[in-house]
Amino acid sequence: MKIITSALAVLVFSVSILAQTSSTTEPILTIKHFRWYENAWSVPCDDCAGLPQKVLDYRWSKRAGAGEFAAWVVLKNLSRKSIKSISLDFVFRDTATEQEFLTYSLRFEKEIGRGKTKEIMHKIGKSEEPDNFRPVGPSEELVNRTRACGDGPLILDRRTRQMVRIRDDARFLKIYPCYYTPAVTRIEYTDGSIWQP
Secondary structure, three states: OHHHHHHHHHHHOOEEEEEEOOOOEEEEEEEEEEEEEEOOOOOOOOOOOOOOHHHHHHHHHOOOOOOOEEEEEEEEEOOOOOEEEEEEEEEEEEOOOOOEEEEEEEEEOOOEOOOOEEEEEEEEOOOOOHHHEEOOOOOHHHHHHHHHEEOOOEEEEOOOOEEEEHHHOHHHHHHOOEEEEEEEEEEEEOOOOEEOO
């Protein structure tokens, strides 16, 4: 259920980035979908039934891919130029306070033609790329906190069929104590020009 409601929120939370020109505002990029997730097996063992909790906890911590994460985005180029590379941040915030507690920065060297859509995924190994995080070299505990984060500050309330702020509903706040959003920080075009917010 968590995945379904988060996916619906992602569709509503699509982001358009606008470039300012002297007299007009031109849309240049849309983030159609995005996701941050632990790149690990969700089941620690095939023979888990009846095992003591200590054994289950140990197997969970040692399962394949534990502590490795991945960033996934689907981008659509709305500008009149082909994109050469994109830099973006995944910004993690505490849901109740809106305070940022972690940011992961990455750069995609993927060309995206005019009007084209590109799906990009990047895997982050455990304790790798420490300089891509703010704070630099975060503790394993801080990075692991991102497992519980929702895809943005809004979620679909299935009872009312309305989008609501997670922090305004105690039920959702318990499920999603934090959330993340992507923010494009730089676009380099194939003609050598650059866009920055």
